[in-house]
Amino acid sequence: MAATALVSTVPVWAEVTLGAVIPLSGSNATPGEDQRRAIEIAVKTVNDAGGVLGEPLEVIIEDSAGKPQTAIDAAKKLVSVNDVALVIGSYSSGITLPMGDYLGQEGVPHLNPAATSGLVRGIGDTSFSMVGLDNVSTEFAATEVTANGWENVAVLAVNNAFGQGVAQEIEKHLTSMGGKVTTTVMFNGGQPSYRRELQQLEATNPDAYVFTAYGTDAALIMQESFELGLQEDAPWYSILITMMNTDTPEDFKKGLTGMDVGYLGDGGEGYKHAYESAHGESFLSAYGGYAHDAVLFAAEAINRAGSTDREAVLTAIRELGDEGFNGATGEIKFDAEGQRVRRPYLKLKVEGNDLVTMD
Template sequence: MTRTTPALATLLAATTLLSAPAALAEITLGAVIPLSGSNATPGEDQRRGIEIAVKEINAAGGVLGEPLKVIVEDSAGKPQTAIDAARKLVTVDEVPLVIGSYSSGITLPMGEYLVQEGIPHLNPASTSGLVRNIGDSSFSMVGLDNVSTEFAAKEVIANGWKNVAVLAVNNAFGQGVAQEFQKHLEAMGGGVKTSVLFTGGQPSYRRELQQLEATDPDAYVFTAYGTDAALIMQESFELGLQEDAPWYSILITMMNKDTAPEFKQGLSGMDVGYLGAGGEGYAATYEADYGETFLSAYGGYAHDAVLFAAKAIEKAGSTDKQALLTAIRALGDEGFTGATGEIKLDANGQRMSQPYLKFKVEGNDLVQMD
């Protein structure tokens, strides 16, 4: 009799299959993204991007003449859960490549596990500079924080906010954003009055907000995930901080959908570009399939990770891991154009050119600014 352990049963229950109808043979990839927890909204956006990519690839004949399937696992926004999910994909499903995850604090340990196992890893959303050090078989489809924070610092200075207070989540991502932003802002003649790192998942952030308020900044600059950001914005409104000074969000689409309109009026910010040249077809398909616009900026990067993986497998002529790694590096050198624009990789496997957009909140919506 076959026995299923509780841990494996939990993993299997959290699994979503995105595939064509059953066939005699399939090319199977894995993905680990947050389908529950504070980042479930951008995680669902990523899942949709993956689903659209699979449909596009299979409609065009599949990969190496076979249908493509992507097994999607839930990280639940927890490092160990993500590692366990990746381990299942590698040992049980025997996938040749894994896409994931969201949040650098999740992606770093998961990516390191995959590198140890010799499995190619494509990062579709995590932007900490530490991602660069995951290992030789890890590659990023999105630009890292050294570029995004420079863009944000330029915007802050352009708005006339020379001395700001910074709030960021206390993990690899938030620490990197706070450090890189301060470095760029100071180089441009500005300054950070205080930089407060918070622990996610708290019932209240009033203590951290009062620390920021005490410095009397020109503006509040912050980055936070989903439901944590929603609570931060609610409490900053209730404490009157939104009347004291403007609020600016780095990677604003991470939090906009989860925050009630009354708590974010006047908010502005930046994020990675949703689409590159030629991405209109992806946007049209997304709206037709799901009846709404993007939930975040990150679905397109997950979409492009699947397309990039499929192209690399075609280039390799098989799913052999070493052949696939060689093909990924070659494709990164040549360049690949997806919904988010051209993806070229540097010597460390990181995306070289990253588009960014400026936004302001109007009602419940983000409006792109010139």
Template sequence: MISSIKKISFTLAMTLLCGTYVSSAQAEPVSIGAVIPLSGASATIGADQLRGIEIATEEVNAKGGVLGQPLKVIVEDSGGRPPSALDAARKLVTVNNVPLVIGEYSSGNTLPIGQYLVQQKRIHLNPASTSGLLRDLGEGHFSLVGLDHVTTKFAADDIMAQGWRKAVIIAPNNAFGQGVIEQFTKHFKAAGGQVLASIAYPEGQTTYRRELQQLAQAKPDVFVYSAYSREGAVINREASELGLNETPWYGYLLSMSTADSDPKTKQGQYGLEVNYIGPNGGAYQDAYKKKYGEDFRTTWNGYTYDAVKIAAAAINKAGSTDPAAIGAALKELGKGYEGATGQITFDANRMRDSQPYLKMKVDNGKLVLR
């Protein structure tokens, strides 16, 4: 179901997107923005996020667009780094003057984007990041995915249910990874487990052998990890070389952590995923397979799909591209919006409070339900 993805060039991505708009209508399009990682450590995820954006945009325009005009999503590459992600958001605001921006993927990139957009009184839709710090961004920020305090409790309970009581954990040394380590440790201890050691790993290294050996010295029942796809491939390869995969491994956001990993090095891993398809998502799933000739490559394309669709619905409901009006419309829609990923409801802080999760494992190189 979910496997590695070929890198898509930014030029090709924009050509595919723009082709939809030119044929939609002669009218000036209504533009919104998106900042996603089309290069860097999470390029695999970003390319799949782009697919969700493409399908949603095509569907919106096939039904008349927004405010009687075609919808255009201006996609910018974050490069997977905070400075370039922030530059991309600035460009969308100062050059393109968009009222709303979708993005990014990593919490370390999403946070500065969100802070900037809120300061500029634009709407920010978070389609993937889970750091608890997102809750504090303020008016104008909306999260379409559950945050770490919910996800880590699910993971802790799932691991305890497997009979694993002594864990070690490794995650990126950024806002996302630090939140995962902190919240998982809290919930696992509360459930009766022990976290014997934890490491926040430096991003972008070519080896994590030292970190893995350090964790192995604690003699855990289970290795818990979360990693961006390219770094996950290094971690899984070196864990296999060190013989550490003889101990169970549990991936926090398993498709992200294993997307670029060799099937042999990730075989048998357990983990969780955000639900990638809801009760009403069958039509989207069919459209994805028809357009790209394969099943979902990651779990994240549906969240950018939902982001574009709910943004378009909010603009139409507002009857305006004014950010304040769009924000008010999003709050109304967020009382019960049926998306491809399930029902989306927002709490008082505009965070998704109805996030479903899936228990997954890797079998013959593919992620399957267990």
């Protein structure tokens, strides 16, 4: 079982307790830390405003370590030992899907702050997404790729539920826009080298390389593509670029462009200020804000429910999702399947070690 960390500004006897399962170790530890910081800020915001149901709020955080079974075990502990009212998590779709299935079987409300695979829709009626899914993000990416004049592209994606969804959707959208995918290569994360996969891509002589990868895996892919000269042959475009930027050294990502979910919506400046004041730097990924909003959304739903009874909380979540809730990432409204609608995206490019928005 992964070690736990208590995120709270109040004593441990607080009566309203939520759980979170996020990657604090493994290849996605950087965005996981971003989520942890965001949750901590949200807890403070809620408690400074009087807590939940007149009681202080606490969030017990478990480390998924980027492994499905570890995430499921962590969720089981939160449900059976800690008796949490709701679980937030996780990060990647390959972790979120099985964990969400378990929570659904137990009737425990689940807020998804980051997983974007279209398969998330199939988790069930106890699961709700703070973030938009891949069918929307890949259409945005395909539009950008087409606008850049890249007619023939090679696609590289991690071989899990998230990556498979991205690969299928980007090809569908590019084809509908008159483009062509010269090859799609799926890779398994955690490898010591990705040169074989990169050479498979290069052999198709594409106009551009379109890829999506997590953290340290992406950093190695960018390093080896640089060393093999692939970055001189054609431009690289990253889908959900903040997943990889922080972990990739400057020398290996020059000229890289891409897209990601919007960091902030109207009213998000307070969260941004709190984050930068607490940590002395800007966000580590695009996904912390969604974890932050999951805590605020959960707190409001429990207040509406008038208790931590899970059925009552589920009813309140659905009502709040119908009406709309304003968070740091903008207005959160759900469709009939509990998925967020109208999620904006950003065009981004690398300058030095930083990501900057493009017009």
